[in-house]
Amino acid sequence: MFFSCKQEDAQYIIDKAIEVSGGSLIDSSSINFNFRDRHYIAKRHNGSFSYGRLTVSSKDSILDILTNTGFKRLVNNTPVSIPDGMVLKYGSSVNSVHYFSILPYGLNDSAVNKKYLGKVTIKNKPYHKIKITFNKEGGGEDFEDEFVYWIDVETFKVDYLAYSYEEGDDTGLRFREAYNERYVKGIRFVDYINFKPLDKHASLLLLDSLYSIKGLKELSKIKLEEVKVE
Numbered sequence: 001m002f003f004s005c006k007q008e009d010a011q012y013i014i015d016k017a018i019e020v021s022g023g024s025l026i027d028s029s030s031i032n033f034n035f036r037d038r039h040y041i042a043k044r045h046n047g048s049f050s051y052g053r054l055t056v057s058s059k060d061s062i063l064d065i066l067t068n069t070g071f072k073r074l075v076n077n078t079p080v081s082i083p084d085g086m087v088l089k090y091g092s093s094v095n096s097v098h099y100f101s102i103l104p105y106g107l108n109d110s111a112v113n114k115k116y117l118g119k120v121t122i123k124n125k126p127y128h129k130i131k132i133t134f135n136k137e138g139g140g141e142d143f144e145d146e147f148v149y150w151i152d153v154e155t156f157k158v159d160y161l162a163y164s165y166e167e168g169d170d171t172g173l174r175f176r177e178a179y180n181e182r183y184v185k186g187i188r189f190v191d192y193i194n195f196k197p198l199d200k201h202a203s204l205l206l207l208d209s210l211y212s213i214k215g216l217k218e219l220s221k222i223k224l225e226e227v228k229v230e
Contacts, residue, residue, distance in 0.1 A: 009116045009128075010114035010115060010116040010130050011114060013116070013128045013130060013151055013156065014104060014107050014108065014114055014130065014149075014151075015108070016156040017104045017107075017149075017151050017156045017157065017158055018104050018105055018107065018108065019156075020155065020156045020157060020188070021102070021103075021104060021105065021157070021158070021187070021188040022105075022183070022186045022187035022188055023105050025185070025186045025187050025229075026044060026102055026105050026187060027044060027045075027046060028044060028045045028046060029042075029043075029044055029187070029229055029230065030042070030043045030044075030229070030230040031101070031102070031187070031227070031228070031229050031230075032226070032227070032228040032229075033101065033189075033224045033225060033226060033227040033228070034224070034225040034226050035097055035101075035222075035223070035224055035225070037055075038053055038054060038055050039053070039054040039056075040052065040053050040054075040097055040098060040101070041054075042098045042101075042102075047068075048067075048068055049067065049068060050065060050066070050067045051065070051066040051067070051094050051095060051098045052064065052065050052066075052094075053093075053094045053097070060075055060076055061075070061076055061077075062074070062075055063075075063077075064090055064091075064093075064094050065094075066091045066094045066095055070087075070091075071087050071090060071091040071094075073090065100222070101189070101224055102187070102189075103158060103161065104149065104151075104158050107132060107149075110135075111134050111135040112132060112133075112134060112135075113132065113133045113134065113135065114130055114131070114132060115130065115131040115132075115133075116128070116129075116130055117129040117130060117131055117148070117205070119153065120150070120208055122150060122159075122160065122208055122211065122212060123212075125152065125153075125159075126152075126153040126154075127150040127151060127152060127153060127159065127160070128150070128151045128152075128153060129148065129149075129150055129208070130148070130149045130151065131146065131147070131148050131205070132146065132147040132148070132149065133146050133147075144166060145163055145164055145165050145166070146163065146164045146204060147161060147162065147163045148161065148162045148163070148204060148205060148207070148208075149161050150208060157178075157181075157188070158178065158190075159177070159178050160175065160176065160177055160178065160208065160211070161175075161176050161178075162174060162175040162176070162204055162207045162208075163204070164204050172196060173196060173197055173202060173204055173207060174194060174195065174196055174219075175194075175195040175196070175197070175207040175208075175210075175211055175216055176192040176193065176194055176195070176222065177192060177193045177195070177211075178190040178191070178192055179191055179192070179193060180223075182227075184227050184228070184229045185229040185230075186229075187229055189224055189227050191221060191222055191223045191224060192221070192222040193218060193221055193222075194218070194219045194220045194221065194222055195211065195216035195217060195218055195219060196216065196217055196219055197210055197215060197216055197217075198210075198215055198216065198217055199215065202215070
């Protein structure tokens with residue numbers, strides 16, 4: 001019974017976090033933004049989606065499009081053939097940026113598992129701490145990645161998140177602190193300060209403790225620019 005109650009807590013908290021971030025508005029929306037010299041557009045409608053990434057150079061424009069039915073690339077508006085081995089890589093890259101742009105939306109997908117880890121304090125504020133894992137089926141290429149979310153006890157906003165990743169021989173941990181919160185047509189957007197642990201043997205579940213004692217190193221800032229919602 002205790003385990004069941006904890007799982008229900010996690011579900012309730014995630015539901016509230018999605019709600020206060022504009023989840024129902026995201027269900028049917030068109031979201032545009034710029035990120036690291038590329039333009040992104042996401043169109044969603046009742047479960048159907050089309051995620052685009054436009055890269056413009058001095059010679060070419062490359063438009064990558066990921067939908068429910070697959071991935072395609074257009075170079076100067078002309079479809080081009082992509083090797084099978086690269087389709088998954090390109091599609092995952094496009095999906096990743098769109099996924100992070102509207103967190104915690106998406107955490108109620110059927111492949112997502114939630115585990116309540118209790119309450120913790122960061123910068124004198126209480127947070128719900130929730131671990132997220134993914135099923136292999138429906139969990140995407142990076143289904144083995146694990147996430148932790150710190151959700152404000154009072155506002156139910158995600159202020160911090162962390163994750164583990166594996167990319168070939170490269171593995172690691174990242175911790176993100178949200179800042180520059182703004183609402184665009186009712187949808188919450190934030191930027192992130194991106195950290196990694198100084199200790200290469202650090203645990204994902206203890207990154208909040210390391211953050212509190214300055215055991216993390218800032219790597220970069222994750223900024224969404226010129227966000228527009230229709």
